[in-house]
Amino acid sequence: MKNIITLCLTIAILLLCNLNSFAQPYTLDKNVIPEKLELLDDEKVEGAKGIIKNATIEDEDQYFFIKGHDMFQFVDVYIMANYGDPSLTADLAYINWNDVEQKKTTTQEKDGIINFKLRVQDAFGIRIYATDEPVNYTIAVYASSPRKEYLGTLFRKATQSDLKTSTDSLAVDGGDANNSGNSGSSNMMLYIILGFALLIIGFLAAKLLGKNKNTTLLLLFLLTGIGTANAQMHNQNTWDPSGMDGGRNGSYGQWLQSEAEQNRGGLEYDANQVNQGLKRFGKLGSQFGKAVETYRKTSDLYDQYNGLGNCMSVGPPPGMPTIPSFCETGACEQCFSDARASLDRNRYTFEQMRTIYKCSKNFTNSAIAFGNNVSGYHGVSGMAWQSALIGIKKSVKELETAYDKKYIELLASQKIILQELNECEAAHGIPDWYDRFGYLFYEFTKMNYRRSD
Numbered sequence: 001m002k003n004i005i006t007l008c009l010t011i012a013i014l015l016l017c018n019l020n021s022f023a024q025p026y027t028l029d030k031n032v033i034p035e036k037l038e039l040l041d042d043e044k045v046e047g048a049k050g051i052i053k054n055a056t057i058e059d060e061d062q063y064f065f066i067k068g069h070d071m072f073q074f075v076d077v078y079i080m081a082n083y084g085d086p087s088l089t090a091d092l093a094y095i096n097w098n099d100v101e102q103k104k105t106t107t108q109e110k111d112g113i114i115n116f117k118l119r120v121q122d123a124f125g126i127r128i129y130a131t132d133e134p135v136n137y138t139i140a141v142y143a144s145s146p147r148k149e150y151l152g153t154l155f156r157k158a159t160q161s162d163l164k165t166s167t168d169s170l171a172v173d174g175g176d177a178n179n180s181g182n183s184g185s186s187n188m189m190l191y192i193i194l195g196f197a198l199l200i201i202g203f204l205a206a207k208l209l210g211k212n213k214n215t216t217l218l219l220l221f222l223l224t225g226i227g228t229a230n231a232q233m234h235n236q237n238t239w240d241p242s243g244m245d246g247g248r249n250g251s252y253g254q255w256l257q258s259e260a261e262q263n264r265g266g267l268e269y270d271a272n273q274v275n276q277g278l279k280r281f282g283k284l285g286s287q288f289g290k291a292v293e294t295y296r297k298t299s300d301l302y303d304q305y306n307g308l309g310n311c312m313s314v315g316p317p318p319g320m321p322t323i324p325s326f327c328e329t330g331a332c333e334q335c336f337s338d339a340r341a342s343l344d345r346n347r348y349t350f351e352q353m354r355t356i357y358k359c360s361k362n363f364t365n366s367a368i369a370f371g372n373n374v375s376g377y378h379g380v381s382g383m384a385w386q387s388a389l390i391g392i393k394k395s396v397k398e399l400e401t402a403y404d405k406k407y408i409e410l411l412a413s414q415k416i417i418l419q420e421l422n423e424c425e426a427a428h429g430i431p432d433w434y435d436r437f438g439y440l441f442y443e444f445t446k447m448n449y450r451r452s453d
Helices: 002-020 160-164 180-209 213-223 252-262 271-297 330-375 379-428 433-448
Strands: 035-038 049-057 062-067 075-081 089-093 100-105 114-119 124-128 135-143 155-157 321-325
Touching: 035 049, 049 062, 049 252, 075 124, 075 271, 089 114, 100 114, 124 135, 135 252, 135 271, 252 271, 321 433, 330 379, 379 433
Parallel strands: 035 062, 155 321
Antiparallel strands: 049 135, 062 124, 075 114, 075 135, 089 100, 089 124
C-alpha cells in the first residue's frame, strides 16, 4: 500500500519538476535516466546553436533530453550509424516518452540519416531503441538563429482614404513586444512561480510520505533535479556545431576515423564499414550546410517544421489588423524606426508568453490525467493523489495570476509605444493617428491575448 501511495506522489513531484521546464518527457520508470544535451553556441552563425553527440548502444534503450533553444528557432535533429549500415530506430517525444510524436528508422531514410524537424518552446526527448549488436552512432542537433517573422508586417502604406475616413478604414488581415528587457522577465516570472509551487508540493509530499527513508531519498533526488527531473548531464564525446568542419574542439569526422582505426571503442570495423560511415558523415555535413542556408534564405519554413505540443503559432492571430503609416521620406524614418522595433518586440513577447502558458497548461493537463488514471487503481493511493493534486492546482492558479500580471504590463508598454508612433505620425502624417488606427490595434491585442481559461 505504501508503494502505491509513493507512486502517486511521485507522479505529482515529477509533474512539478517537469512543469518548471515543461517540455521534458516524463515517466514513472525509474530506469529511464535521460542524458541532457545542452545546445552550444555556433561560433559561425550568430544566435544559432547545436551539439554533436557520439554514443554506442546495444541491449538497452537510450534517452536524450535536449534543451537550450526556444520557440523562435527551427530545430533539426539528425541520427545516423557511424560505421557500416546497421538499423537504428528513434522516437521524438515531448510530453510522455510513450506518447511518440514521430518514429523513424535509419534504413528507411534517405542516405541512412534520420531527420526530425521541429519547433518547440523548451526541451524535448529523443529515444534510441536497443540493437541486437553494438552500434556506434551520432546524434547531431542544430537550432537556427531566432526567426521572428511569422506574425508578418504590421504596417501598410497609407492611402488617401485613410486620410479622409474614420476607423472603419483599418485593414484586417485575412490570415488564418515590449522592449527587449521585458521578454526575459516575462518568462522568468512564470518560471519563478512554477519553481515556488514545486517547493509547496515537495513539502506536502514529505508530510504524506512520513518517515519512509527510501522514499524520502527519492523525493530529495527529484526535488534537486532543478527542472530536469531524473536527467543526467554527460560531457563526454560531444562537439559544438563547428565540429562538422573543424572548430573549437576539432573535426568530428576526423575523430570518427581515428576512433575506428585505433579501435578505441572496443568495436572492430573493416575498411568498407569505415568508408560507409565516413561517406554518410559527409552527407550529414552537407545536410547541415543546406539547413543553415535554408534558414537564411527561406522565409516560410513553418510547414516543414512540426510544432510540438499543439501550442505553437505558425501565423498571425486571425483577424489581425494592419496599421496605415504615413512615413514616406528618409526624414521620418529615423523617428519611426525605434518605435516600430519596440512594437515588434512587444508583439513577439506577447506571443512567447502565451505559448509558454499554453504549453505549460497542456503539459499539466496531460500529466494530471495520467496521475488520475494511475491513482484510480487503489482507494488509498487515490486519496494521496488528491491531496497532492490540490497543491498542483494551486501552482497552476499562480501561473494564471503571473500571466495576468504580465499581460497588463505588456499592454501598458504597447500603449506607450503606440503613443510614440502617434507623435511621429503627427509630425509627418496626421495628428489623430492613435485615435483612428493605433487604438484599434491596441484593442485587438487586448482581446486576443487575454486568458480564456
